[in-house]
Amino acid sequence: MENIKERTTNVITPNQFLEHWQGHRRLTRKVIEAFPEDQLFNYSVGGMRPFADMVMELLGIAEPGLREIVMGETTQLKEHFDHGNSKAKLLEAWDSATEQLNKLWAQMEEMDFQKQIVSFGQFPGTVQSSLFYFLENEIHHRAQGYVYLRSLGIEPPMFYDRN
Amino acid sequence: MENIKERTTNVITPNQFLEHWQGHRRLTRKVIEAFPEDQLFNYSVGGMRPFADMVMELLGIAEPGLREIVMGETTQLKEHFDHGNSKAKLLEAWDSATEQLNKLWAQMEEMDFQKQIVSFGQFPGTVQSSLFYFLENEIHHRAQGYVYLRSLGIEPPMFYDRN
Numbered sequence: 001m002e003n004i005k006e007r008t009t010n011v012i013t014p015n016q017f018l019e020h021w022q023g024h025r026r027l028t029r030k031v032i033e034a035f036p037e038d039q040l041f042n043y044s045v046g047g048m049r050p051f052a053d054m055v056m057e058l059l060g061i062a063e064p065g066l067r068e069i070v071m072g073e074t075t076q077l078k079e080h081f082d083h084g085n086s087k088a089k090l091l092e093a094w095d096s097a098t099e100q101l102n103k104l105w106a107q108m109e110e111m112d113f114q115k116q117i118v119s120f121g122q123f124p125g126t127v128q129s130s131l132f133y134f135l136e137n138e139i140h141h142r143a144q145g146y147v148y149l150r151s152l153g154i155e156p157p158m159f160y161d162r163n
Numbered sequence: 164m165e166n167i168k169e170r171t172t173n174v175i176t177p178n179q180f181l182e183h184w185q186g187h188r189r190l191t192r193k194v195i196e197a198f199p200e201d202q203l204f205n206y207s208v209g210g211m212r213p214f215a216d217m218v219m220e221l222l223g224i225a226e227p228g229l230r231e232i233v234m235g236e237t238t239q240l241k242e243h244f245d246h247g248n249s250k251a252k253l254l255e256a257w258d259s260a261t262e263q264l265n266k267l268w269a270q271m272e273e274m275d276f277q278k279q280i281v282s283f284g285q286f287p288g289t290v291q292s293s294l295f296y297f298l299e300n301e302i303h304h305r306a307q308g309y310v311y312l313r314s315l316g317i318e319p320p321m322f323y324d325r326n
Contacts, residue, residue, distance in 0.1 A: 150209030
């Protein structure tokens with residue numbers, strides 16, 4: 001019985017979390033695609049960063065952050081890479097991270113999600129709180145991309161579209 | 164051993180989820196507070212809704228949605244109430260929901276988060292997927308409020324400020 005109770009009180013299983021995260025990443029990919037290339041790298045509202053800069057931040061967090069959790073080796077936060085203002089290059093990096101996240105997640109089976117860690121050598125928390133931060137920071141910045149798109153007269157993908 | 168493994172693979176415990184959700188709700192409350200009253204109800208970017216309308220959606224989802232999960236009785240999605248364009252009234256509703264969520268969550272102890280449900284009589288999913296939707300939809304709309312604030316020249320609270 002004890003074991004059954006433990007199972008039913010698991011809010012979300014590790015595999016569900018990965019699938020949920022990748023679903024959000026599929027949506028973010030669609031938001032990147034929805035931007036005209038020029039606006040992706042240059043347009044912004046309210047003095048904020050262009051959406052491509054936010055996407056580079058997300059790329060700098062997801063795969064390196066999960067690798068740090070899996071490998072246990074401190075990594076540096078790197079929010080820039082040479083994309084040459086190319087949407088294709090940004091999407092390529094996105095797709096590469098998608099594959100890498102799946103591979104890294106295969107090593108999460110025995111993970112203690114409550115373990116204390118320091119992400120990127122500077123953000124203390126647990127595996128759980130770090131993963132939620134990675135996911136939610138993406139939702140946060142993607143939603144800002146939604147406003148950019150709307151103000152460009154472009155209809156963004158539906159928030160619940162995760163296919 | 165079986166039981167220990169089950170425990171360590173719990174990505175987030177029910178109590179952690181509530182605390183995490185309420186942390187986000189504290190941040191959203193600060194975003195509401197950061198808006199000048201007039202702009203809260205009237206300002207928007209890109210033809211989107213004013214932030215107060217988004218807040219009413221969030222209020223229409225969180226407490227009624229959790230009550231539906233706990234009680235198992237179908238509820239209607241109601242995204243409007245008479246706020247009389249008063250920020251104080253909106254914050255009062257927010258604080259009331261905060262208390263109600265805590266009370267309702269006390270009844271979630273035996274909840275099967277994988278149980279199939281239909282939220283608001285129209286959104287099929289599980290308890291888990293519904294709760295994540297409630298939380299993430301708030302992050303999504305709050306981030307749009309961030310852009311509104313920035314474009315008004317107002318510095319929003321830090322994304323990681325959950326106190």
